[in-house]
Amino acid sequence: MNITFIGFGKVAFNLVDIIQSRDIVFLTSKENRSESTIDLINKSNVQVCDTFMQAIESADIVISVNTPSKAIEVAKSYSKYCNGIFLDLNNISPKTALEINDLVDNFVDGAIIGKIDSKNPTIYLSGSKAEELLFLNDYLDIKVISDNVGDASRLKLLRSTYTKSLSALLIESYQLAQSLNLEDEFFNTLSLTEGDDFKEKSLSRINNTLKSSKRKAEELEEILDYFGNGDLEMVEAALKKLKQF
Numbered sequence: 682m683n684i685t686f687i688g689f690g691k692v693a694f695n696l697v698d699i700i701q702s703r704d705i706v707f708l709t710s711k712e713n714r715s716e717s718t719i720d721l722i723n724k725s726n727v728q729v730c731d732t733f734m735q736a737i738e739s740a741d742i743v744i745s746v747n748t749p750s751k752a753i754e755v756a757k758s759y760s761k762y763c764n765g766i767f768l769d770l771n772n773i774s775p776k777t778a779l780e781i782n783d784l785v786d787n788f789v790d791g792a793i794i795g796k797i798d799s800k801n802p803t804i805y806l807s808g809s810k811a812e813e814l815l816f817l818n819d820y821l822d823i824k825v826i827s828d829n830v831g832d833a834s835r836l837k838l839l840r841s842t843y844t845k846s847l848s849a850l851l852i853e854s855y856q857l858a859q860s861l862n863l864e865d866e867f868f869n870t871l872s873l874t875e876g877d878d879f880k881e882k883s884l885s886r887i888n889n890t891l892k893s894s895k896r897k898a899e900e901l902e903e904i905l906d907y908f909g910n911g912d913l914e915m916v917e918a919a920l921k922k923l924k925q926f
């Protein structure tokens with residue numbers, strides 16, 4: 682089986698590393714790619730074609746994993762060469778997933794939950810062809826949620842509604858504790874109910890959120906745009922908070 686990546690960054694690199702099978706050949710191309718991507722390709726066990734078109738034509742599965750803002754453009758440019766399943770793993774909105782579905786045959790909507798280099802990477806899939814990817818369960822945690830393209834992206838957005846809003850609240854509470862010089866005590870009291878690793882997890886969440894506050898704020902805007910009809914007050918407050926950093 683041939684699996685072709687359009688985009689060879691952290692996700693593709695990790696997937697090639699995780700999915701090790703004699704029956705699977707990974708393909709990609711260095712066509713118009715940056716030095717850092719070419720470096721990752723050289724470090725990976727992936728076959729390189731001269732063009733993406735060549736890599737896609739012989740693929741049973743094409744995985745588009747580049748950047749959310751390019752997902753539609755990539756689908757438009759390359760889906761015509763795809764004879765197999767076209768899986769999008771970009772962090773795209775349900776609207777974008779539906780747009781791609783109109784452009785692509787055999788489309789599967791995919792959502793990576795958490796980081797791809799976490800201990801047990803989990804991928805949610807939806808679409809009528811999603812079940813054909815269940816064999817990947819030998820290597821990853823794959824969950825097919827429905828036949829409807831858009832459900833995987835919707836679920837990811839729904840999850841972010843909770844996690845991103847909670848991060849904003851955590852930052853606010855932590856900063857208050859800092860201003861009162863009660864940081865350790867703040868974490869200690871919360872650990873009593875939230876678990877021993879609460880401090881470690883919270884500090885990591887706070888750092889990640891502050892480091893990429895612009896991207897997280899954009900995700901909250903996307904949530905409001907997609908689900909909001911004026912009643913997502915907590916999400917609106919979290920957005921206001923994240924825009925301060």
Ligand SMILES: NC(=O)c1ccc[n+]([C@@H]2O[C@H](COP(=O)([O-])OP(=O)(O)OC[C@H]3O[C@@H](n4cnc5c(N)ncnc54)[C@H](OP(=O)(O)O)[C@@H]3O)[C@@H](O)[C@H]2O)c1
Pocket residue numbers: 687688689690691692693713714715716717718746747748749751755770771772793794795796797798
């Ligand atoms: N990393 C994660 O754990 C994670 C988790 C959930 C979702 N995601 C999603 O997965 C996608 C990829 O993430 P990543 O972490 O792998 O990103 P990354 O490390 O930044 O890599 C992105 C790759 O896409 C390539 N690319 C960009 N535009 C392209 C195009 N038009 N044609 C072909 N290749 C193109 C880039 O090549 P150049 O360097 O040449 O531009 C690079 O190889 C994103 O949509 C992200 O939202 C990632």
